[in-house]
Structures are given as C-alpha cells and as structure tokens.
Amino acid sequence: MRKRFFYLLAGSLTIFLLYGTAEPEKKENKLKQTVKKDHCLSCHTEIDNVPKDFNENDVHRHANLTCASCHGGDPNSDDQDVAMSKSKGFVGAPSKKEIPQFCGKCHSNINYMRTYQPRIATDQVSQYYTSMHGKKLQEGDQNVADCSSCHTAHGIIAVKDPRSTVYKLNIPGTCNKCHGNHELMRKYNLPSNPLEEYSKSVHGIALLKNQDLGAPACNDCHGNHGAQPPGVASVSHVCGTCHASNMDYFSQSPMAKAFQEKNFHGCEQCHSNHLILKPNDEMIGVGKDSKCIECHSEGDAGYSIAKYIYTSISNLKRGYAAADAKYQEVKQKGMNDIDIGFVLQDAKQYIIQSRTMIHTFDSTKIAGKLAEGMGIINRASVMGQKEIDEYYTRRNGFAAATLVFLVFVVALYFKIKDKEKKKS
Ligand code: HEC
Numbered sequence: 533m534r535k536r537f538f539y540l541l542a543g544s545l546t547i548f549l550l551y552g553t554a555e556p557e558k559k560e561n562k563l564k565q566t567v568k569k570d571h572c573l574s575c576h577t578e579i580d581n582v583p584k585d586f587n588e589n590d591v592h593r594h595a596n597l598t599c600a601s602c603h604g605g606d607p608n609s610d611d612q613d614v615a616m617s618k619s620k621g622f623v624g625a626p627s628k629k630e631i632p633q634f635c636g637k638c639h640s641n642i643n644y645m646r647t648y649q650p651r652i653a654t655d656q657v658s659q660y661y662t663s664m665h666g667k668k669l670q671e672g673d674q675n676v677a678d679c680s681s682c683h684t685a686h687g688i689i690a691v692k693d694p695r696s697t698v699y700k701l702n703i704p705g706t707c708n709k710c711h712g713n714h715e716l717m718r719k720y721n722l723p724s725n726p727l728e729e730y731s732k733s734v735h736g737i738a739l740l741k742n743q744d745l746g747a748p749a750c751n752d753c754h755g756n757h758g759a760q761p762p763g764v765a766s767v768s769h770v771c772g773t774c775h776a777s778n779m780d781y782f783s784q785s786p787m788a789k790a791f792q793e794k795n796f797h798g799c800e801q802c803h804s805n806h807l808i809l810k811p812n813d814e815m816i817g818v819g820k821d822s823k824c825i826e827c828h829s830e831g832d833a834g835y836s837i838a839k840y841i842y843t844s845i846s847n848l849k850r851g852y853a854a855a856d857a858k859y860q861e862v863k864q865k866g867m868n869d870i871d872i873g874f875v876l877q878d879a880k881q882y883i884i885q886s887r888t889m890i891h892t893f894d895s896t897k898i899a900g901k902l903a904e905g906m907g908i909i910n911r912a913s914v915m916g917q918k919e920i921d922e923y924y925t926r927r928n929g930f931a932a933a934t935l936v937f938l939v940f941v942v943a944l945y946f947k948i949k950d951k952e953k954k955k956s
Pocket residue numbers: 571572573575576579581599600603604605606607609610611612615616623624625
C-alpha cells in the first residue's frame with residue numbers, strides 16, 4: 533500500500549517536472565528553433581537583401597511566423613533554388629494589386645485568426661474594397677494606399693503600440709505621406725493640405741499638441757479601412773459619435789431637413805471639416821463673422837432668429853459679467869462668497885449648454901434655456917448685492933456706534949470738567 537503510494541508520488545513528480553518546468557523551455561526552444569531554422573532570413577541577411585522596412589519588433593515575427601508564412605517556400609532549406617521554389621509554394625513578392633488578398637489569406641480567415649488573437653477583426657479586406665483606395669486599386673491605380681502603405685509589410689507593430697504607424701498619434705503623419713504630396717494630389721484634384729489645416733484645428737491641437745486621445749485623427753472621421761469622406765447624410769453622424777447632443781439637436785432642427793434637400797453638409801457647413809476652430813458667439817447673429825448670413829438675409833425667419841439668439845446670448849453674458857463683478861467685490865470685502873460662487877458656476881453651465889442648444893435653431897427652446905440661465909444669474913446677483921449691503925450696514929452700524937460712543941465720552945468729559953469747576 534505504502535509502496536504504491538510512493539510510486540504514485542514519484543510518478544506525479546516526474547510528470548510535474550516534465551511538464552511544469554519543461555513547458556516554458558519548450559516554447560523558448562520553438563522560438564529559437566524557428567528563428568535558427570529560418571534560412572530565408574539568414575540568407576537574406578547574409579546577401580544584404582533584407583527588406584528596407586524590416587523591423588525586429590514585427591508582430592508576425594513575435595507570433596512565430598516566418599518569412600515563408602507570408603511568401604511561401606521552405607524556410608528549412610539553405611538552398612535558394614529549393615527554398616524559393618514554386619513546388620514549395622513560394623509566391624515571391626506580391627504586386628501592389630495582390631497585396632490585400634496576400635494579407636487577407638490570414639486576416640480574412642476567422643478560424644485562423646482566432647487561434648492567435650480573437651479580438652482582432654477579420655473584415656479589413658472586405659472593408660478595404662469599399663474604400664476609394666480599394667476601388668481604385670482594383671482598377672489598377674498604383675498610387676492609392678494598399679495594406680502595406682499604412683502598415684508597412686515587414687515592420688508591422690500592434691496598433692495600440694506607440695511605435696506603430698497606425699497608432700492614433702501617428703495616423704495623421706501616415707496619411708500625409710500621400711495626402712500631403714502636392715504633385716500626387718493634384719493628379720486627383722484633391723487638396724494637399726488636410727494635415728496642415730487639421731494641425732491648426734481644435735481637434736489637431738488636442739491630439740497632436742495635447743496628446744488628448746479622445747480627439748479625432750483622420751481615421752475617426754474617414755474610417756480605417758473603408759476610408760471615404762463622410763457623405764452629405766453621414767457627416768453629422770460622424771461628428772455625432774463624439775458630439776452627441778449637438779447632433780441630436782441639429783437633426784431635430786428645422787434646418788436639418790432643408791440641408792438634406794439642398795445637399796448641404798451638416799455640421800461641416802458651419803464648422804468646416806479639417807480647419808474646425810473654436811466657435812464663438814460672433815458666428816451666430818448678423819455681424820460680419822456670422823455664419824448665418826451666408827444663407828439668410830434680412831426679412832427671413834432664419835435672419836431674425838439669428839439676431840434674436842445673438843442678442844439673448846449677449847444679454848446673458850452681460851448679466852453674468854455683472855453678477856461676477858459683484859461676486860469679486862464680495863470676495864474682496866471679505867464677506868461670505870461661497871454660495872454665490874456655486875450659483876455662478878451653475879449659471880456658467882447654463883451658458884455652455886445654451887451654446888449647444890442653439891443647434892436646435894428653435895427660438896422657443898433656446899428662449900426657455902436662456903430664461904432659466906438668466907434666472908440663476910439674477911439669483912447670484914441678488915445674493916451678491918445682499919452681501920454688499922450687509923457689509924455697508926455693518927460698517928455704518930459701526931460708525932454710528934463709534935459716534936454715539938464719542939458723543940458720550942465728550943459729554944462725560946464736560947460733565948467731569950463742569951463738576952471740577954463747581955468744586956473749586
Ligand atoms: C540561400 C539564399 C536564399 C534563401 C535561403 C532564400 N532567399 Fe529569397 N532571395 C535570395 C536572393 C539572392 C534573391 C534575389 C534574387 C532573385 O530575385 O532571385 C531573393 C529574392 C527573394 C524575394 C523577392 C522575389 C521577388 O519576387 O521579387 C522574396 C520575397 C524572397 N526572396 C523570399 C524568401 C523566402 C520567403 C525564403 C525562405 C522560404 C527565401 N527567400 C530564402 C536568396 C535567398
């Protein structure tokens with residue numbers, strides 16, 4: 533019985549040692565072996581024919597794929613004629629037109645990709661053929677982006693890695709290799725300044741300068757693989773993925789329907805696409821910087837509502853400034869400023885919200901919001917005035933008390949003097 537137990541224990545221990553400790557080593561060996569056996573790379577290194585974009589950190593290398601996984605052939609042979617022979621499945625370097633299918637051999641294969649990284653989507657190739665790039669490649673255009681234009685072919689790094697050509701911060705530069713090329717873009721009648729404009733926009737500054745990864749890069753508006761400019765109907769949706777309230781308000785507005793009928797481009801019509809600047813109140817109204825007067829003129833409803841909104845927002849801002857001045861005075865006089873501060877913060881929120889709400893272009897809705905904001909501003913103003921009044925009441929009270937006291941002291945002085953006189 534004890535002997536059997538001993539054998540069992542020894543057996544388990546052996547199994548444990550074999551698997552528990554040998555497993556990682558086996559993995560290591562496999563990696564080293566494939567690299568050692570990869571005669572493709574060693575010969576190509578020797579003859580100095582390693583592709584220019586080759587990078588040790590390539591994801592495919594890290595996943596133990598070899599040159600032959602993409603190009604076919606036999607990586608175990610050091611004889612060029614054998615290794616790169618058709619009979620061993622060697623396909624050589626794909627032509628530009630063949631590249632999508634070349635990558636798609638694996639990337640469109642769900643079952644294959646699932647054995648590596650189930651989270652990686654498998655729709656890149658089908659998406660790609662819906663894009664302007666894909667359509668033109670099929671027609672034989674040699675200038676459009678294929679998979680390796682955006683990803684490279686031999687230095688592909690995981691998308692979330694900051695070294696990747698398609699890491700969010702690097703995308704504008706990657707697209708700009710072609711879209712900033714004046715000669716090339718002229719052939720297609722396309723502007724070559726998207727990056728230049730984008731870099732000056734709120735989005736470009738947020739992403740490229742402040743590294744705010746919430747701001748859109750080119751692909752957030754155009755798609756990664758399906759790269760297209762958003763169409764007339766979809767611009768608002770593209771912007772709306774991040775600016776949801778603006779989109780909701782605008783799509784319910786009387787203008788949205790008219791925009792669609794007239795093929796106007798939603799948000800882009802007033803904000804532009806690449807050079808989106810920080811908006812200001814002058815964009816509304818009827819002054820020279822107004823967007824509204826590009827389409828509306830004196831006498832129509834849009835014009836009068838634009839004027840009304842501008843005046844109302846200006847009133848609100850003036851009211852806020854006056855209340856804020858009182859608040860500063862209360863602070864300076866050392867009176868209780870805490871509650872007024874909170875109410876003013878609330879008022880500020882209302883001003884911000886009404887700038888979003890103007891996208892309803894509905895005077896009744898905007899008037900409601902502005903009235904609520906004005907109510908809060910008035911409350912802050914009243915509170916401020918009360919503290920200021922209180923300050924003066926206290927000061928006057930103190931002055932009166934001092935005066936009474938002084939009169940009393942003087943009276944007392946004369947009384948004493950009078951008494952002394954009488955005594956003598
Ligand atoms: C013993 C050396 C040697 C080995 C082993 C070798 N190659 Fe090559 N390879 C070359 C040379 C030399 C060239 C360029 C001359 C030519 O075009 O034939 C070349 C060219 C290529 C090209 C470009 C061909 C084209 O269509 O333009 C590819 C791709 C390639 N090799 C991949 C591989 C792969 C994959 C393997 C392993 C399965 C491999 N090579 C193994 C020497 C080698």
